[in-house]
Amino acid sequence: MPSNFAFMENNSSxxxxxxxxxxxxxxxxWSVAGFAGFCAVVSLLMGSVYGFLVGAAVALSGVxxxxxxxxxxxxxxxxxxxxxxxxxxxxGVLWAYSINxxxxxxxxxxxxxxxxxxxxxxxxxxxxxxxxxxLIQVTFFATYISLILAVLLYQGxxxxxxxxxxxxxxxxxx
Numbered sequence: 001m002p003s004n005f006a007f008m009e010n011n012s013s014x015x016x017x018x019x020x021x022x023x024x025x026x027x028x029x030w031s032v033a034g035f036a037g038f039c040a041v042v043s044l045l046m047g048s049v050y051g052f053l054v055g056a057a058v059a060l061s062g063v064x065x066x067x068x069x070x071x072x073x074x075x076x077x078x079x080x081x082x083x084x085x086x087x088x089x090x091x092g093v094l095w096a097y098s099i100n101x102x103x104x105x106x107x108x109x110x111x112x113x114x115x116x117x118x119x120x121x122x123x124x125x126x127x128x129x130x131x132x133x134x135l136i137q138v139t140f141f142a143t144y145i146s147l148i149l150a151v152l153l154y155q156g157x158x159x160x161x162x163x164x165x166x167x168x169x170x171x172x173x174x
Contacts, residue, residue: 018072021165025069025083028158032090033062054097061090068162072169080166087159094151098144110136 040055068082106112110133111119122132 017165017168021083021162022069022072024158025065025072025162029062029065029069029086031062033059033066036062054093057093058090061086061093064089072165075169077166077169080162080169083162084159087155087162091151091155094155095148098148098151102141102144105137105140107137110140 036055036058040052040059043051043055064082064086068079068084068086071079071082073079123129126132
């Protein structure tokens, strides 16, 4: 057991609870920061300022989670707050992005978001333009609604998980 942890009780399950939270927050923080940061750079190289801003905003949540991890390693109660806030922030960013995409969808011209070559390819596979347009619309809405629900379940669940780790850590500082 690391000496920098201060626990409320001398129970052997408590260090494991904190160690698990540290492992999860480190893995999740680096994954989110790394992947979203990479996507932000690729978006910028492709000339998409909007994509860069979304990627950078998502990457920031990973950086916040890593900051919470560092504070939690030092048995600082503020680390829990950083971990929880990083998840709530990520929910907000991804919901804003999803809602923005859903409200911008033009059902009268669903091909607008694709290259002209993609439309030709899709219509060569299935010449029924109305069926393909309906499938695009259903898939588009299903994708973003699924993203909203998945983010709520995963990030919301992770924020609750982090919040419940508070009871295993003695408040060294606030």
